[in-house]
Amino acid sequence: MLADLYDLICTIDRTVYITGSISTTVVILIAYLTYKLYMPSDLLADMSSKQWNPRQLDRYSEDELPLPQPFGWFAVFDSWTLKPNEAKPVSLFEHQLIVYRNMSGLVHVLEICENSNSIPDIETRVWQSMEMDNLIMVWYHPNNQKPDWLPFPMKLMVDNTFEYRGKCNLIANCCIQEFPENAADFAHFNTVHLPTEVLGIVKWKGMGAKLWDWITKHVYYKWTPLSYDVYPSPNGHMSIQITSATYHAFGRIFAEFTIDMLQIGPALAHVTTKYTLFGMDFTTILVTTVTPLGPYRNSFCHRLYMKPGFLRRVFAKIFIKTVDIMLSRDVLIWNDKKYLRKPLFTKNENSLVKFRRWYKQFLINDHDD
Incomplete structure (x- = not known):
């Protein structure tokens, strides 16, 4: 009788211990996930070679160097x-x-x-x-001239209605002009950025290539350029591009959004993406910057801001990773791309022509002057 009672007490004791351990583990896991959810996601990837690749430099003649650098x-x-x-x-x-x-x-x-x-x-x-x-x-300014214009802050951030939710920062070996010019290159959106971000950065190889193609056929983005305009004086240092996009999944449109990109000088932009999902506003603001780190080595950074809220914080985690994947696709191209001062534009590339004319005002050492 006493032996049975002892065994029962031991069993209860073990059960309490195991239950307590599981409960403690669950509480710790929930606390960790909550911490990760509320902390901004800062992503950094150095996709450049530490020094300018001689193979890349060989693409340029002596007359083509140095590449243009803006003020x-x-x-x-x-x-x-x-x-x-x-x-x-x-x-x-x-x-x-x-x-x-x-x-x-x-x-x-x-x-x-x-x-x-x-x-x-x-x-x-x-x-x-x-x-x-x-x-x-x-x-x-290479000639030490004083600024004749000033950037202005994003109003929604001044009002403190948006909070910082993370950033993606990529480093590349390329001409510094590639990053702001990328947005005006409408043609590349429905090629480079057509596949869903779930597929990653580069196309899968071998048998995976067929799966990649099948997924891309059924799950993809469709981008539609709406306008690209340059501001008149005295705000001639600004330009704006508006693009709409839809996310398609197996014949249905899962999401629709518009992107307003306000470029302020050669190295700063405010990118506002307007989402509405399930009747809830998921508008995002990206403060986008370009910073030269060395000869032909540049840092490109998107800083994400959103309104507070649990669902928006979950969305922000997904959104900043999506931006990171999409920008990484561009950087892989820029690392092996030759900058041309006088490329041959097609009739469908008016936005690129407009951009280059606008951007030229920030160049001192441009060989075309």
């Missing part, structure tokens, strides 16, 4: 990465800069230049900077 406002850091009384180095168009935030919160950007004579002579040059859209931005 304008360039993002160097996210604002929250620089604390008061902190300084960080950064390279911009091969200039070595120090970005410093004082105790009052103001940012200063300095360049220290050494003129070596018999005694080293050190000079300091102050670069003009500003903070906007949670970015520290620096004005660059």
Whole structure:
């Protein structure tokens, strides 16, 4: 009798222990998933070679180099990465800069230049900077001319109605112009960005190629360019492109959305994507920047903002990964692409012609001048 009672107590004890362990594990798992859900997703991929590939450089003759480099406002850091009384180095168009935030919160950007004579002579040059859209931005001009225009912040972010939900940051070996020009290249959307993001970046090989084709036939994006326009003076440094898209799955349209891309100078854009799913607003804002890291090596970054909410945070995780996959497809092409100053445009590429005419105002060393 006592032995049976002892066995029963041991069984209950083990059951309580196992149940408690499972409960603790579930609580920890839920806490971890909640933490991951509420934390922004920051994706970074260096898809460049660390140095400019000689094979890529061989595509250009001496007369074609250097590739055109624009002047304008360039993002160097996210604002929250620089604390008061902190300084960080950064390279911009091969200039070595120090970005410093004082105790009052103001940012200063300095360049220290050494003129070596018999005694080293050190000079300091102050670069003009500003903070906007949670970015520290620096004005660059090869002839040290002062800015004649200023970027403006995204209104919805100024009103604090949108929150930061992550970013995708890719590094590539290419001409810096490729990134802003990409949006005006309407033709590539229904080829490079037609396959669903679920398939990944590159087409599968072997037997997987047939599966890729079958999926792409039934699940795909369809892109429709609506307009590309340049703003008149005094806002001639801005252009806007509007595109609509539909997501198709087995003969049905699963989602519809429009994309408004406001380009502000050569290296900053506000990209607003308007989604409505199940009657709920899933509008996203991407603050898009281009930052030169070295000769023909550039960083392209999309920073995502959305309204608060549980479902929107789930959507943001999917959206930023989709942007990362789609941009990676472009970068793979840019890494092996030759920039042409005078390409032959077709009659369907008016948006590219407009873009190049607009972008030319930011170039000093363009060989066509």
